[in-house]
Amino acid sequence: MEKVSICMVGSGNWGTAVAKVVAENAIRLEDVENRVNLFVYDEIFEGKRLSETINQHHINSKYLPYVKLPENLVAFTDLVESAKYADIIVFAIPSKHIIDFCKTLLGKVKPNALAVSLIKGFLPSEGGIELISHTITKYLKVPCAVLVGVNLASEIVANKFCEATLGCRDTKQTRILKEIFKGPSLRIVVVDDADCVEVCGLLKHILAFGTGLLDGLDCNENIRSALIRFGLLEMMHFIDIFFPGSKLGSFFESSGISDLITVCYGSRNRRIAEAYIRTDYTIEQLEGELLKGQKLLGPMVAKEVNHMLNNKGVEAKCGNFFNMELRTKTPDMRLQEYSNDDLNCAQCPSDCLDDELLNVDIPSGAMDNQPYLNE
Ligand SMILES: NC(=O)C1=CN([C@@H]2O[C@H](COP(=O)(O)OP(=O)(O)OC[C@H]3O[C@@H](n4cnc5c(N)ncnc54)[C@H](O)[C@@H]3O)[C@@H](O)[C@H]2O)C=CC1
Numbered sequence: 001m002e003k004v005s006i007c008m009v010g011s012g013n014w015g016t017a018v019a020k021v022v023a024e025n026a027i028r029l030e031d032v033e034n035r036v037n038l039f040v041y042d043e044i045f046e047g048k049r050l051s052e053t054i055n056q057h058h059i060n061s062k063y064l065p066y067v068k069l070p071e072n073l074v075a076f077t078d079l080v081e082s083a084k085y086a087d088i089i090v091f092a093i094p095s096k097h098i099i100d101f102c103k104t105l106l107g108k109v110k111p112n113a114l115a116v117s118l119i120k121g122f123l124p125s126e127g128g129i130e131l132i133s134h135t136i137t138k139y140l141k142v143p144c145a146v147l148v149g150v151n152l153a154s155e156i157v158a159n160k161f162c163e164a165t166l167g168c169r170d171t172k173q174t175r176i177l178k179e180i181f182k183g184p185s186l187r188i189v190v191v192d193d194a195d196c197v198e199v200c201g202l203l204k205h206i207l208a209f210g211t212g213l214l215d216g217l218d219c220n221e222n223i224r225s226a227l228i229r230f231g232l233l234e235m236m237h238f239i240d241i242f243f244p245g246s247k248l249g250s251f252f253e254s255s256g257i258s259d260l261i262t263v264c265y266g267s268r269n270r271r272i273a274e275a276y277i278r279t280d281y282t283i284e285q286l287e288g289e290l291l292k293g294q295k296l297l298g299p300m301v302a303k304e305v306n307h308m309l310n311n312k313g314v315e316a317k318c319g320n321f322f323n324m325e326l327r328t329k330t331p332d333m334r335l336q337e338y339s340n341d342d343l344n345c346a347q348c349p350s351d352c353l354d355d356e357l358l359n360v361d362i363p364s365g366a367m368d369n370q371p372y373l374n375e
């Protein structure tokens with residue numbers, strides 16, 4: 001039987017951490033090719049080519065220093081060479097490059113290859129949001145699964161307990177995907193709700209940003225819990241409207257509630273939103289100062305979500321917290337420009353949230369209809 005060949009595309013912090021797990025699994029798994037290819041966008045770091053440092057010293061000195069990589073993880077600097085024989089192509093690159101990468105690979109990879117996206121982000125489209133997995137399928141003409149969860153690269157390589165959710169529609173791929181991504185302390189749950197998994201991973205950024213605003217306003221802890229609860233309900237409504245067919249169980253996976261709680265306590269979105277309220281800086285200035293110019297996903301996702309809600313006339317149904325955050329999207333907007341309503345909303349969600357609207361009908365039997373593919 002032909003062995004499954006794997007290519008990892010992207011050697012940043014997360015890409016390298018996952019590549020380490022995958023390469024270690026490849027040694028163990030009899031039906032997987034021992035060598036795992038790693039496409040490296042080559043850079044000179046400390047006077048040496050990153051690709052050479054990886055192949056000679058088995059260290060990614062720039063993005064994941066001090067972690068020994070398995071010797072069967074082999075760096076390539078030619079994208080097509082790295083991926084042309086792969087059965088599974090895992091993308092871990094910044095979202096802005098994904099179309100170019102897919103165009104380079106189109107027609108040069110196995111027609112029955114499967115892609116997996118680790119990428120956070122989206123591309124704006126006429127309809128609002130185009131999911132990265134959909135972009136990959138559109139431009140590379142292969143199906144695409146997603147891996148999302150509460151995942152800190154440093155914790156995964158230190159073998160500290162982590163969970164991740166793999167969204168994959170193709171039940172035939174479930175076993176192999178679970179086998180290649182699971183780690184000694186990385187638990188993988190596979191669900192068939194790939195869009196729900198990916199969209200939860202986007203919407204949570206808005207709520208993380210919203211929590212930062214509340215923190216900046218010195219709101220109490222109880223409000224954070226209220227935001228998480230209402231926020232989760234709004235996520236469910238949003239996904240029910242725009243990505244129908246999702247299953248309730250998916251929201252209670254790592255990519256859903258766990259990731260939401262995590263980012264509402266600690267994330268760059270939360271931190272910058274708090275700083276935004278407490279200082280005179282604009283969001284863009286804070287991104288420049290504190291994130292070396294990297295863009296926050298919260299305000300970007302909020303902008304697109306707002307278009308989607310407006311276009312469909314469903315703002316009232318799931319736009320309360322999403323909108324609270326949206327009012328801050330203009331980079332040069334200042335606290336004094338908030339209306340009293342906005343501040344009330346931030347200070348006391350219960351005043352302006354309509355419980356009726358937020359009630360989610362859980363159809364009888366919904367919990368029987370589980371998304372799980374592996375348990
Ligand atoms: N770092 C983390 O803990 C997590 C990251 N993610 C997501 O996974 C994806 C990958 O993240 P990271 O591995 O942290 O990498 P990253 O998104 O920080 O990007 C670094 C990678 O992009 C490459 N790169 C830089 N400039 C490039 C260019 N002009 N063209 C092509 N490639 C270029 C770099 O060589 C490196 O491989 C991102 O979408 C990220 O949001 C998801 C979960 C956790």
Ligand SMILES: O=C(CO)COP(=O)(O)O
Nearest residue numbers: 149150259267268269270
């Ligand atoms: O998405 C994250 C963890 O899943 C981190 O989000 P931030 O970009 O806000 O830090």
